[in-house]
Amino acid sequence: MPADTLSHWTNVWTSKRPEETSWFEERSEESLRAVERLGVGADARVLDVGGGASRFVDGLLERGHTNVAVLDVAAPALEAAKARLGARASHVRWIAGDALEPSTLSALAGAVDVWHDRAMFHFLTDEAAIARYRDALDRVLAPTGRVILATFAPDGPEKCSNLPVSRHDAESVVRALGTGFRIVDTWRTVHRTPWGSEQRFAWCILARS
Ligand SMILES: C[S@@+](CC[C@H](N)C(=O)[O-])C[C@H]1O[C@@H](n2cnc3c(N)ncnc32)[C@H](O)[C@@H]1O
Numbered sequence: 240m241p242a243d244t245l246s247h248w249t250n251v252w253t254s255k256r257p258e259e260t261s262w263f264e265e266r267s268e269e270s271l272r273a274v275e276r277l278g279v280g281a282d283a284r285v286l287d288v289g290g291g292a293s294r295f296v297d298g299l300l301e302r303g304h305t306n307v308a309v310l311d312v313a314a315p316a317l318e319a320a321k322a323r324l325g326a327r328a329s330h331v332r333w334i335a336g337d338a339l340e341p342s343t344l345s346a347l348a349g350a351v352d353v354w355h356d357r358a359m360f361h362f363l364t365d366e367a368a369i370a371r372y373r374d375a376l377d378r379v380l381a382p383t384g385r386v387i388l389a390t391f392a393p394d395g396p397e398k399c400s401n402l403p404v405s406r407h408d409a410e411s412v413v414r415a416l417g418t419g420f421r422i423v424d425t426w427r428t429v430h431r432t433p434w435g436s437e438q439r440f441a442w443c444i445l446a447r448s
Contacts, residue, residue, distance in 0.1 A: 244362075245312055245337070251400055252315040257292040261399065261432040262358050267295035268358055269428055271302070272378050273387045273444060276424065285350040286379065289412040290361025292319040300327055300367055300435050308332035308351075310343065339371040344379050351379040354386045358440075360412070361390040369415050377419060386420065388412055392427055392441040409443035421448040 257263055258387040259346050270293075274285070281303040287295055290309035299307050307330070314335040321328040328447035336343035338359070354376060364370045376386065390407045391399065398404060407415070432438060 247400070248311075248313040249315060252292070252319065252418075253315040257316075257319055258347060258433060260290070260291075261434075261436075261438070262291070262295065263433050264430070267293055267298050267357070269389070269442065270295045270327065270355060270387065271298045273442065274299070274355070276444065277353060277385050277387075279352055284308070284347075284350055284381070285353040285355060286351045287348065288354060288356040289322070290355075291316040292323070294323075295355065295356065295357070296320060296331055297324065297327075300324070300330060305330070308334060308347070310334040310336065310338055312337050338375055339368060341378070342373070344375055349378045349379065349381055352384050354380055354388075356387070357389040358362060358391075358399065360388055361407065362402055364403055364405045369371065372417075373416050376416070380447065385423065385444055387442070387444055389428075389440050389444050390440045392439040395439040395441075406441075408441045409445075412441075412443055413439065413445065416430060416445070419447060420445045 282305050284306045285299060285304060287309045289311055291311050296307055296309050309331060317333045317335055363372055391404050393406050393408055395406050409422045413420050413422055423444040423446050428440045430438045430440055
């Protein structure tokens, strides 16, 4: 990741409260429903990639999940989530680092049952970055693992957090990830930002092919 990307996200998370970001959700209902669709047990190893200060982790803990990790390049985002969770934060594995950097996820090789990414993948706009994402995913996802991926849809915004994004549907996600994955399910949602504008998202569940 370029140094300016790290400083961009660190700056975002130190200058805004989570509730002031466009991607804020009071409850991560769509993500939690997607996990339910998978029918995994409470001990499934869930990794929230680019999780920021999302409340997805809160919902997982409320549902009894015991094996949750949250990864983000911006340490202040994880600190905000930890502060919100209080004592419950100790039940979560927190990983501050670049998801595209092999060393960040080396401890999780083959050990992720559910890879969840809401609104991180779409920041990858060049083939080299997508290849590094694909390698990271391939290294950590268990053979029977599932991927829950939500990106801006083809008719979604062209920018997020003032950065250009690549917009996708499930087919283009799978094309980008190469031949190793197949679509299990796909659907669309409309996210409403805290200031009321609409953002169209494409969701998909993928499995190894
Ligand atoms: C639009 S926010 C979405 C946050 C969260 N997933 C949610 O739905 O609320 C994107 C997040 O991805 C993180 N991020 C961006 N690039 C990253 C990378 N290469 N590795 C890890 N985190 C990254 C940012 O710090 C930010 O928290």
